[in-house]
Amino acid sequence: MKKLLKNFLKIFWVIPVKKNRIVFRSSHGTKYNCNPKYISEYLQNNFKGKFEHVWIFDKDSIENHKYLEQSGIVVVNQKSLKGILYMITAKFLIDNHGLVSYIPIRKEQIVINTWHGGGSYKKEYSESTDEHKKYMKMMYDTTDAFISSCRKFSICNLKSIYESDPSKILEIGMPRNDLFWHENEAIKSKVKKELGISQDSRIVLYAPTFRYNADTEIYMLNPNEICKACEKRFGGHFVFVTRFHPFVEKRYIESGDSNFIISNQYEDMQELLYATDVLISDYSSCLWDASLSYIPSFIYAADLEYYSEKRNFHTPIKEWPYPLAETEDELVKNIREFDENKYKENVDSHHKALGSFESGKACEKIAEYILEKFQLSK
Numbered sequence: 001m002k003k004l005l006k007n008f009l010k011i012f013w014v015i016p017v018k019k020n021r022i023v024f025r026s027s028h029g030t031k032y033n034c035n036p037k038y039i040s041e042y043l044q045n046n047f048k049g050k051f052e053h054v055w056i057f058d059k060d061s062i063e064n065h066k067y068l069e070q071s072g073i074v075v076v077n078q079k080s081l082k083g084i085l086y087m088i089t090a091k092f093l094i095d096n097h098g099l100v101s102y103i104p105i106r107k108e109q110i111v112i113n114t115w116h117g118g119g120s121y122k123k124e125y126s127e128s129t130d131e132h133k134k135y136m137k138m139m140y141d142t143t144d145a146f147i148s149s150c151r152k153f154s155i156c157n158l159k160s161i162y163e164s165d166p167s168k169i170l171e172i173g174m175p176r177n178d179l180f181w182h183e184n185e186a187i188k189s190k191v192k193k194e195l196g197i198s199q200d201s202r203i204v205l206y207a208p209t210f211r212y213n214a215d216t217e218i219y220m221l222n223p224n225e226i227c228k229a230c231e232k233r234f235g236g237h238f239v240f241v242t243r244f245h246p247f248v249e250k251r252y253i254e255s256g257d258s259n260f261i262i263s264n265q266y267e268d269m270q271e272l273l274y275a276t277d278v279l280i281s282d283y284s285s286c287l288w289d290a291s292l293s294y295i296p297s298f299i300y301a302a303d304l305e306y307y308s309e310k311r312n313f314h315t316p317i318k319e320w321p322y323p324l325a326e327t328e329d330e331l332v333k334n335i336r337e338f339d340e341n342k343y344k345e346n347v348d349s350h351h352k353a354l355g356s357f358e359s360g361k362a363c364e365k366i367a368e369y370i371l372e373k374f375q376l377s378k
Contacts, residue, residue, distance in 0.1 A: 021052045023054045029078045030061050035176045087100060092373070098135070112145045112147070113139070118153070119287070119288030122311055122313055148171045148172070150354040151357070177362065180289070188275040191275035195263055205279050223260040233336050239261060241272075298323050299325065323343075
């Protein structure tokens, strides 16, 4: 059906591509966040009026993002005829996962996949379906540029592109991570205000990644014990904040402890990380993001053996700079014995080993790429 729809939609190719139109989508059309958000805002702030900004969302997310229209952004339903026409006639399509599979891409369009994770940690699931593999091939074939956070990501995570056409890889770092190169106390204040946290409290953020068919128990931690450990080691009053992958969020909330703050309603993970004083995760690339500003970060991997067997890693987990624990007791011990100086040395070595491209100038560099392509099309 998707193939038939894709061929049918080619009738709209009679409408010319609008050379200054950029269509953005993030998190499959559910959020205004991640790399597309930071690219969009950089272009708006630095090249005001030069481009038409269009953000496409799924129908359940449209109303929550109507406020973007106040800044001149066009907000449309990605599955509406209007949304489809915007995608078919945009010069640039920017997405952090991959293309809308039924949209026929024209040779004069530029497709940019910003990806949604830095570093080079977990591998793709080996159980990927044939349909998913076909989609990935289509995405690789029709994408003009992939953004990479580090050399190892280019070599491992984008292996087929690196081997066949490495010029497609923009080794510039993640635009969303430019945030960590600038002091902005207003963001910390905003995060705490929206989450209902007092301004003088500190945040320990627990942000595990997604697993297929994982038991809810895998994610469980005792908020009080974790906060006590953080307070003992780092001082101040800590609040336990959780951030779960959308695929597991409901399962955890239904069966979890209510003695903590759930932050999934806060759309921008980078701002949440920016306001975080201590991070706990497992295999998520948010560890990479947090390491750019040396936020004390810890791995809690209760299912490490199983996860390693089912998915495994491009970079062995024991080579990551974050203290590793497979039990809560080990995690508490790691927090209490955290050595800040050693951690910074390990993080610097890690960035060097993976060949980090992060510099705080990714938005500037992707803007240069877009402007170059825009000028060539005029």
